[in-house]
Amino acid sequence: MDDVDVLVVGGGPAGSTAAFRLAERGHRVVQIEEHPTVGRPVQCAGLVSRRVLDLAGSETMVRAPVRGAAVFGPSLGEVSFRAEAPRAYAIDRAGLDLYLAERAARAGAVLETAVRFDGLAAPVNGHAEARLTRLDGSTERVRARLIxxxxxxxxxxxxxxRLRRPVEVLPAFEAEYASSPGDPDLVEVYLGRSFAPGLFGWWIPDGQGGARIGIAADADGTSARAYFERLERHVERRFGRPLPRPVSYLASGIPIGAVPRTSGGRVLLVGDAAAQVKPLSGGGIFTGMRCAEIAAEVADAALRADDLSARGLAPYEAAWRAEFGEEFRKALALRRVFTRLSDRDLDALIAALQGSRLAGTIVAFGDIDFPTHVARELLRESPSLVRLLPKALGAWMGGDAYRAPELEPPRRK
Ligand SMILES: Cc1cc2nc3c(=O)[nH]c(=O)nc-3n(C[C@H](O)[C@H](O)[C@H](O)COP(=O)(O)OP(=O)(O)OC[C@H]3O[C@@H](n4cnc5c(N)ncnc54)[C@H](O)[C@@H]3O)c2cc1C
Incomplete structure (x- = not known):
């Protein structure tokens, strides 16, 4: 492979967004993807906000709009809300990845599939030299000014x-069903320690009469699949009938928590690689794509100034954290509280949320990309919610009194 300005490793939404933005600014970009086909295997429930479609500049991958959600407690008590206008979209996730990779290629990025990044050789003439392996086992090297x-x-x-990884990776397991009962206008969220300690289970319509059911849960020694199977039975109880055999399964992980550094000399991390994932939902398509746009802007300036040093690329860190840092910090703090709730607490939480006034608040403030906004409004409006939660939450609500968890762990002396 010839020397390039930028080697983008990964053919997901974050990689293709970065590749597109850098190629359209005239840089020589090679994007590699270890799988033979971009977008496959699918590792996602495919629920996104309008912002993702705006960033993609297309709606071709939309399968169906989603207008609201039903949230179930462990005893299947339910609170649901429905808005007039679409609140989210069920998409063809493989279609999104493919569309974004093709957009990058149209802008001039060279996409190479079935090529894996294996590591770095020693730096040569100030370049980063990447070791690559093709699916047929052949190896090669490529020199890039930036990776x-x-x-x-x-x-x-x-x-x-040597950039540190997120503290927590939640194992996730999901199955796709060609047909399923359920309201195609709503997503369903299932809370319960027995099948999703640490996050939740979901039922998401696929816009074609089927659905994706999945869980993400704490890595506590029980396999994600075992948790999933419990959720599947729980969902069947709710529907009052067995689900058909799934047509496919996926197992993956969701990075939760802050990566202390997402840039360094000749490197930027974007998307899941940088744990740019919403801590309360595990969703990362919007945040990863948006941060990839920020990365491309910073990289463009650094490439033009020929300063790919850690200092030259540091503005990326500051810029993406300015946009998402506060939301992520609050969401992490709220998640810490949430993960301490027992099943009884979760049932009580659902009971406290039942009532048209709070449902109205959810409709008014609900935003899947910035969920702490609605959480804050709900806590303000319902003292019974606050009573359920530890004192820490009082501080979280108090605005000024809110103390964000440290993004960077304290340095050892
Ligand atoms: C079960 C599940 C459900 C989810 N549901 C949603 C949802 O509904 N909505 C939402 O917003 N988010 C969801 N997410 C999160 C979302 O899928 C990720 O945040 C998003 O895919 C991150 O995009 P990315 O481009 O950073 O990484 P990825 O999409 O993971 O892409 C990374 C790419 O890099 C490739 N790669 C990896 N290593 C190498 C290598 N060494 N060399 C070359 N290529 C390599 C991989 O094959 C992959 O194609 C879900 C995640 C899971 C696990």
Missing amino acids: VGADGVASAVARAF
Whole structure:
């Protein structure tokens, strides 16, 4: 492979967004993807906000709008809300990835599939030299002025550049059903320690009469699949009938928590590789794509100034944290509280949320990309919610009194 300005590792939404933005600014970009086909295997429930469609500049991947949600407690008590206008979209996730990769290629990025980034050779003439392996086993090297690590939760780029990984990776397991009962206008969220300690289970319509059911849960020694199977039975109880055999399964991980550094000399991390994932939902398509746009802006300036040093690329860190840092910090703090709730607490939480006034608040303030806004409004309006939660939450609500968890762990002396 010829020398390039930028090697983008990963063919997901974050990688293709970065590749597109850099190629359209005239840089020589090669994007590699270890799988033979971009977008496959699918590792996602495919629920996104309008912002993702805006960032993609297309709606071709939309399967159906979603207008609201039903949230179930462990005893299947329910609170639901429905808005007039679409609140989210069920998409063809493989279609999104493919569309974004093609957009990058149209802008001039060269996409190479079935090529894996394996690590770094010693730096040569100030370039980063990447070791690559093709699916047929052949190896080669490519020299790049900058490497963008968009290679997901297990990022080999982050490891190669010795950038620390997120503290927590939630195992996730999901199955796709060709047909399913359920309201195609709503997503369903299932709370319960027995099947989703640490996050939740979901039922998401696929816009074609089927659905995706999945869980993400704490890595506590029980397999994600075992948790999933419990959820599947729980959902069947709710529907009052068995689900058909799934047509496919997926197992993956969701990075939760802050990565202390997402840039360094000749490297930027974007998307799941940088744990740019919403801590309360595990969703990362919008945040990863948006941060990839920020990365491309900073990289463009650094490439033009020929300063790919850690200092030259540091503005990326500041810029993406300015946009998402506060939301992520609050969401992490809220998540810490949420994960301490027992099943009884969760049932009580659902009971406290039942009532048209609070449902109205959810409709008015609900935003899947910035969920702490609605959480804050709900806590303001309902003292019974606050009573359920530890004192820490009082501080969280108090605005000024809110103390964000440290993004960077304290340095050892
Ligand atoms: C079960 C589940 C459900 C989810 N549902 C949603 C949802 O509904 N909505 C939402 O917003 N988010 C969801 N997410 C999160 C979302 O899928 C990720 O945040 C998003 O895919 C991150 O995009 P990315 O481009 O950073 O990484 P990825 O999409 O993971 O892409 C990384 C790419 O890099 C490739 N790669 C990895 N290593 C290498 C290497 N060494 N060399 C070359 N290529 C490599 C991979 O094959 C992959 O294609 C879900 C996640 C899971 C696990």
